[in-house]
Amino acid sequence: MGPLTGVLYGLLGIYLGGWFLGFWVGNFALLLFVLTMVTLGYWLAERFRFQPARAAAAAALTQQDAVRRAELSRMGIEKVDGDVADARRKLLMQPWWLDWTAGLFPVILAVFLLRSFLFEPFKIPSGSMIPTLLVGDLILVNKFHYGIRLPVINKKIIANNDPQRGDVVVFRYPVDTRVDYIKRVVGVPGDEVAYINKRLTINGQPVPVSPLPDFYDEDSRRYAQHFSEKLGDKEHQVLNDKDRPAFIPGAHEFPFSDQCSYTAEGVTCKVPQGHYFMMGDNRDNSQDSRYWGFVPDENIVGKAFFVWMNFGNLGRVGSFH
Structure with missing residues (x-):
């Protein structure tokens, strides 16, 4: 998904650049609608797929660590090196391509609704x-x-x-x-x-x-x-x-x-x-x-x-x- 997000941002840059340089007339209402729909897709994917998958991976890591520590304790080893907290934090961390898509959805949606139905500058x-x-x-x-x-x-x-x-x-x-x-x-x-x-x-x-x-x-x-x-x-x-x-x-x-x-x-x-x-x-x-x-x-x-x-x-x- 990271490469796909990079391509989408590249297309957005080309569109805005051509609009700014006068190669074509932009349609901001259409652009905002497309951005709202695309970021909504990412937000739904994050909410119902990616975030649960990361949470499951972190839970599995925590469980594996607990099993390992319990096994070592039965063997008389009480002091165990290693802490999975940092690894768990990294597993739960949202990747950059979701930060810049799903993370922006609430802001883009608010702007879209405000501009479409209330006030437009x-x-x-x-x-x-x-x-x-x-x-x-x-x-x-x-x-x-x-x-x-x-x-x-x-x-x-x-x-x-x-x-x-x-x-x-x-x-x-x-x-x-x-x-x-x-x-x-x-x-x-x-x-x-x-x-x-x-x-x-x-x-x-x-x-x-x-x-x-x-x-x-x-x-x-x-x-x-x-x-x-x-x-x-x-x-x-x-x-x-x-x-x-x-x-x-x-x-x-x-x-x-x-x-x-x-x-x-x-x-x-x-x-x-x-x-x-x-x-x-x-x-x-x-x-x-x-x-x-x-x-x-x-x-x-x-x-x-x-x-x-x-x-x-x-x-x-x-x-x-």
């Missing part, structure tokens, strides 16, 4: 959600808020809340479901969403906005127009770049694209049932539903709600809307 890789979320923010996502889903296949088995306008949501990118995106829900099923001349309208009603002092983006070293926007009962901040045009460049075909119409002033879409319209808060620097379409409900991962760390700015830690 993510890192913000881009500036599409500035000023709400900054590049480098490490956030927590509530996995059960929108219902309980089976890990890996993301199949909802217990319904809970539906995504609401204004929620910040992590979801699987419809163009490549191996990649996770984060945006704000702007339109729910049945809504007519219009983004015309950089102003948002839902079902014919303009979304209330109020101007704020210009926002300085330290990464791009540029100022942006800064607004407070209210979707439903949720108030948040958005940015606009006055130098960017109002029309949507580079939009492509996507499911239900016939529900959208594009003009020089922007885009208007009717959100189909079971889908959501997502937008970034950094409105002119966000690839979102205006470009690649609606997000199906089965792609929803969870609701983002808390920045738990930003190593460059500890003041970022806290909840957000």
